[in-house]
Amino acid sequence: MKKKKMTAKARKEAVTGLLFITPTIIGLLILNYYPIFETVYQSLCRTGDFGIGNTFIGLENFVRLFQDKEVFRTLWNSVKYAALSLPLTIAISLVLAVLLNRKMHMRGLYRTIFFLPMVCAPAAVAMVWKWMFNQDYGLLNHIFHAKINWVTDPKIALIAIVIVGVWSSIGNNMILLLGGLQDIPRDYYEAASVDGSSGVHCFLHITIPLLSPMLFFIIQTGIMGALQLFDLPFMIMDESSRAWPSVKTITYLFYEYAFVKSERGYGAAIIMFLICIISILTYLLQKSEAKWVHYD
């Protein structure tokens, strides 16, 4: 009798559980899992004229992709963006977090200010910076009494994008690192100062190791985000500009083929290629984790 009651209760729990997850699971299947297979299939197809119809062509898109110089140039642009912006962002936000990790006046105000770009649409941020970068009337050249072609010189344009990217994301990383710093017990530093350790020594041997899980998280999400960069170059540069080829990202190339040129098949192949690269990087990063990330 008692056992039967238990199973009735367990059954009710099981039914409720399944009912509760149904909307989410159905949504994920339609909006995410079916699309994964569809994208893989599309990458093996040639899209017909005006984006109508698919012809299965096997790996032809990938053969074309590996001979397409533009794919590798745009990928290289994305990689360069990641390689320049990520270390800068982390270094600056780490310094800010360390400075703000103490009782001080105006602490909340500083935090509010550095965090401001996070609540602005990148499209609007990009427009403002485009104006700041203007060669003749822009504020930057005005302040520095320079005549730099920020957005039209192919050698400098990527640096301009990196500046905007770093400016936009230091606030967010600062908050994450500040959270990490606050979890480090005070007595570690007190013990070190009794032993006569210097500030730099403490930073390298206490702060960095104890902060490494958070740093790892930031690096991982940062690489993924940077390689998927789309809106900043798109909004800051003109496609007619001679600097455009040196800032065009691989995600933009995907967008262009899939939605502007109506070559969905090739666009799908490009995004599959990018995802493979992101996966390889993530795998390598995870493997390196054991070497430098310390968990308690």
Add this chain to the structure above:
Amino acid sequence: MGWRAKQRLTSGTIHLFLILGSLVMITPFAWMVLTAFKSRSESISVNPFYIFPGNGWHFENFIEVWNSYNFLILYKNTLIMIFLRVLCACLTATLAGYAFGRLKFPFKKFFFALILVQMMVPGQIFIIPQYLIVSKLHMMNTQFALLLPGAVTAFGTYLCKQGYQSLPVSLEEAAELDGASITQRFLFIMLPLTRSSLVSLGIFTALFAYKDLMWPMIVCPKTQCTTLTAALSRLQGQFTSNYPQLMAGAVMAVIPMLILYLIFQKQFVEGIATSGGKL
């Protein structure tokens, strides 16, 4: 030099550094607002003393951009999209989060793996098929299209599950002894206690929807059907070098979120910090 004096010196240096940094952060915003009130000829006259609009504040920039782009409709579209996405995401995620965090049911591990895997896959892989779904349903340029990719959320489910798991088991056991059903326990005891995860999820969802550029550009190419962010890219095409008007558009696009942020700072910071680098 005494210990106190030394302390004061370091603290002064730190403030100096932070104030300089703050200036770098604020300058673009200030320049945006100031330019938006200038006349066109003034915006391209380079004179350091003309930081502020010299010959009166030109509100007509705002009026002209407002009228030619019908910002009222853009605000409405953006607001409805954000509202629907937040509603759907919070509703589905809190139900699923409770089930994953608290209930026993068959294939739980498998279903949860579906959640985790989705979180690891870069979002662009979903876009082409999602676009095809919208286009096959003849739903281009509709609110439905804007809502669709945000209707459910794996990340939100994960967030809510963490929230439910952190609550003590004894709470529910006590209610169960009093004869409360699962649904009652969920609605009246557990759900109110995970309010903070829901607020975080809501803010994250709202910001993500507001900032997204690619999706509205793809499914809502018509200016009167699209969002603020996507309209900005159009604006830039039309007013190419009329910077005061471009800045007026940018100001109108960022102001609502900025005001919300200044009011609900704590919640915003927590909401974004829980999402990590996903924004």
